[in-house]
Amino acid sequence: MTDEPLAVAFSFSDGTGYTLSLHHLPCPALVRDLARGLAAMTHPHGDVDARNTAEHYRTAIGQMSRSLAGAGFTGGVGRLTRAQLIQFWLAHHPLAEQRTRLLLRSLDRQQQGLLPEVSQYLAGPPLRRRPKPKPLAPYSTAEWDRLRLCCEKTIAGAVAGQKAATALADTGRDPRPDGWHETANQMWLLRLHGPMTTMEVADYLGCSPKTVGMLGTPAEAARRLFPTMPAVIAFRLLLGMTSGIVPDGLEDLGLDDIDWAGNATVLLDYVKGRTRRESLNLPPDAVRVLRQWLEYSAVLRPFADQPDRSALWLAYHRSGQERVAAARFNDETMRRWARAQELAGEDSRPLILHRSRIRTTFEHRKDKSSWTGRATIDPNHSARVEGDHYLAPVTPAHVDALATVIEEAQADLVRKARSPLVLSAEDAESAAGQLPARIAHLALTDQVVQELVGGRRDVFTAACADQLAGLHGPEGQPCPARPWVCLLCPLAVFTPRHAANLLRLKAFSSGRCRSRSSWPCSAPTPTAGH
Numbered sequence: 001m002t003d004e005p006l007a008v009a010f011s012f013s014d015g016t017g018y019t020l021s022l023h024h025l026p027c028p029a030l031v032r033d034l035a036r037g038l039a040a041m042t043h044p045h046g047d048v049d050a051r052n053t054a055e056h057y058r059t060a061i062g063q064m065s066r067s068l069a070g071a072g073f074t075g076g077v078g079r080l081t082r083a084q085l086i087q088f089w090l091a092h093h094p095l096a097e098q099r100t101r102l103l104l105r106s107l108d109r110q111q112q113g114l115l116p117e118v119s120q121y122l123a124g125p126p127l128r129r130r131p132k133p134k135p136l137a138p139y140s141t142a143e144w145d146r147l148r149l150c151c152e153k154t155i156a157g158a159v160a161g162q163k164a165a166t167a168l169a170d171t172g173r174d175p176r177p178d179g180w181h182e183t184a185n186q187m188w189l190l191r192l193h194g195p196m197t198t199m200e201v202a203d204y205l206g207c208s209p210k211t212v213g214m215l216g217t218p219a220e221a222a223r224r225l226f227p228t229m230p231a232v233i234a235f236r237l238l239l240g241m242t243s244g245i246v247p248d249g250l251e252d253l254g255l256d257d258i259d260w261a262g263n264a265t266v267l268l269d270y271v272k273g274r275t276r277r278e279s280l281n282l283p284p285d286a287v288r289v290l291r292q293w294l295e296y297s298a299v300l301r302p303f304a305d306q307p308d309r310s311a312l313w314l315a316y317h318r319s320g321q322e323r324v325a326a327a328r329f330n331d332e333t334m335r336r337w338a339r340a341q342e343l344a345g346e347d348s349r350p351l352i353l354h355r356s357r358i359r360t361t362f363e364h365r366k367d368k369s370s371w372t373g374r375a376t377i378d379p380n381h382s383a384r385v386e387g388d389h390y391l392a393p394v395t396p397a398h399v400d401a402l403a404t405v406i407e408e409a410q411a412d413l414v415r416k417a418r419s420p421l422v423l424s425a426e427d428a429e430s431a432a433g434q435l436p437a438r439i440a441h442l443a444l445t446d447q448v449v450q451e452l453v454g455g456r457r458d459v460f461t462a463a464c465a466d467q468l469a470g471l472h473g474p475e476g477q478p479c480p481a482r483p484w485v486c487l488l489c490p491l492a493v494f495t496p497r498h499a500a501n502l503l504r505l506k507a508f509s510s511g512r513c514r515s516r517s518s519w520p521c522s523a524p525t526p527t528a529g530h
Contacts, residue, residue, distance in 0.1 A: 001035055001036060001039045003032070005021065005023035006021075006022045006023040006028065006031065006032060006035060007019050007020060007021045007022060007023065007035075008020045008022065008035050008038055008039050008054070010042060010048070010051075010054055012043065012049050012050060012051075013043050013044075013049050014049075014252075016051070016252075018051045018054060020038075020054050020055070020058055022035050022058065022061065025061065025062050025065045025066070026065050026066060026069035027065040027068055027069045027073060027074065029074070029075055029076040030064070030065055030068065030073070030075065030076055030077060030080075031061060031065050032076070033076045033077040033078075033107055033113075034061045034064070034065075034077070034100075034103050034104075034107070035061070036107060036110070037103040037104065037105075037106035037107035037110070038054075038057050038061070038103055038106070040106045040107070040109075040110055041057075041102065041103070041106045046102075046106065050248065052248065056095075056099065057099055057103065060095070060096050060099035060100050060103070061100075061103070063092055063096050063100075064088060064096070064100050067088050067091065067092070068080075068084065068088065071084070071087075076113075077104060077107060077113065077114055078113045078114065078115070079115075080104075080114065080115065080118055081115065081117070081118065082115075082117045082118050082121050085118060085121070086127065088100075089127050089128075090127060090128075094126065094127075094128045094129065097126055097127060097128065098126065101122060101126065104118070104122055105122050108122065136354065136356060136357045136360045137357075137360075138357070138360050138361035138364040138365070139357065139358075139361045140345075140346050142346065143345055143346060143351060144241075144361055144365070146343060146344075146351075147237070147241070147343060147351065147353075148238065148241055150234070150341050150343055151234040151235075151237050151238040151241070152234075152238065154230060154231060154234035154341070155231065155234050155235060155238065155292065155296075158227070158228075158230075158231035158234070158296065159292065159296055161224050162224065162225060162226075162227075162296060162299065164224070165187050165221070165224040165225040166187075166191070166225070166299070168183060168184045168187045169184065169187035169188045169190075169191040169225070171184045172184030172185045172186070172187050172188030172189075173185055173188060174188065174189070175188070175189050175205060176204065176205055176206070179215075180201070180205055180207075180211075180212060180215045180216065181215045181216065183216070183221065186216060186218065186221040187221055187224075187225060189201070189204070189218075190218060190221055190222055190225055190226075191225060191299065193303075194300075194302070194303030194324065195218070195222045195226060195303065195316055195323065195324060196218050196222075197218070198212050198213055198217055198218060198219075200218075201218050219318055222316055223316070225299060226299060226300045226316035226324075227296060227297050227300055227314065227315055227316060228315060228316055229315050229317075229327060229333065229337075230337060230340065231296070232313055232314075232315045232327045233327075233329065233333070233334065233337045235289065235292075235293045235296070235313075236250065236251070236313060236327075236329060237353070237358065238289050239286055239289045239290060239293070240355065240358045240359065240362070241358055241361075241362060242283060242285040242286040242289055243268070243280065243282055243283065243286035243362075244359055244362035244363060244366070245268070245270055245280060245359070246270075246356075246359055247329075247355035247356055247358075247359065249270030249278070250270065250355075251313070251328075251329055252270070253268070253270055253311075253312040253313070254310045254311055254312055255310050255311075255312060256310060257269040257270060257312070258290070258312075264284065264287060265281070265282075265287070266281070266282045266286075266287050266290060267279055267280070267281055267282075268280050268281075268282055268290075293312075297314050300314055300315075300316060300324055301314060303324050304324040304325070304326075305324070305325075308324065308325055308326040311326035311327075313326060313327040313329075314326060314327065315327040329355070334353040334355070335350075335352075335353070337353070338350060338351050338352070338353050415471075415488075415489075415490045416488060444465060448465065448466075452465065452493050453495070455497065458497075458498070459483065459486065460483035460486075460501050460505070461483045461484070461486045461487070461492070461494075461498055461501050461502055461505055462486045462489075462492035462493055462494050462498055463492070463493040463494075463495065463498070464479065464486070464489075464491055464492060464493075465491040465492075465493060466491055467479050469491055471489065471490075471491065472485060472489075483501075483505060484505060484509070
């Protein structure tokens, strides 16, 4: 942590670094204390191990400092009261409470400078628990196809425009003697020197900026020659749609993470925000997207600053000056891009681009015809997490299908718990007397009972109450089950006359156990219905 200006410098476990500036926030004493708590939460002592995480905590620090400053607070955390904390937490999102609570706990563990009432209160449960996030539903087939087509059209237009601009630059000449008014000369200069402001072009030509603007601003030529954010977003989305890499790993990729093993095989290393480094052998479609992006961005890469030059995603920006920088994909940037492309969802409203939802859809659409032996899609997920995020039912039809499977499984358990129906009377008269009570739960008619007793419904080992009931096969068709299945079937009725076949079945099973290479000679191979 540095005091002048107030900032926290991070060195993350993946080798990257980041400096978080905090000097612009009000309540400097409070912010300085919270910054000290943030520094102590960095990996391996806490969960701050990525730039995005550090920026989330900066947002929470800013919310707390501005809120308390507006209420007239000017001190450090040692002067915070429980009432002030509760007032701030109730007025903000539960995430703000969670993060500032963690910062205060971290600081309290270091120096124990909080008021006793605050220190004791921090150990308790949160005021408002965060709502459990709902599993992300995959994009529908129509939405997925529209998004992919939009990305491909945007990329095709950008690549074609760059090829035309590059060809034009090959025919251009130095605009200093030959004039800036020729578009080919403008392309020639920008391709040689990179993005330039109007003032820089005016200095190069030795004329006024107004003259340059009248003949054509360099920004117009630069947008045709260099990758802009709309094209970068299209490439990034399409690579995610074809590879399924997690968003944080995809956005932090660098050139060093790409390992070419031939012309058509790429091993891509990436860092998942909450785990170690991972590798992925890219599918052919993703390899084509990656190769096309590297060729498209090669014109811009030499003009990037050294720290950004190794980043995979580069874009030409205009923010007061023409510059080249690593592209940042925040939610607002993605929303503006979707609105500009006029993408719509199934409800005809603007399509919401959620980068994690793209990965969910990729996994949902993945071909499951060949199982690789893995019990989960992602080895970093438990079965429960994976089921919630990737395999959860997303349509009423899915819910009904799963409910039917569960109901059938429960019914099977109930049937297996019932003992087989065996009529073991001393004589036929006694057996006939016990039969109605033993088969009452089957709800059989008198005619069926007579057929069961008379042997007209016999199969190999028992009498079947209804061969068309469909317990072990399609309903309405004869039961295809093997004879030993009757021993556990609730529709089977056993009488003394079945004893002979039951003994034959026992002999058959014993013979199979003694020698699995030959059939027993004492009885033919039994099949259902015989």
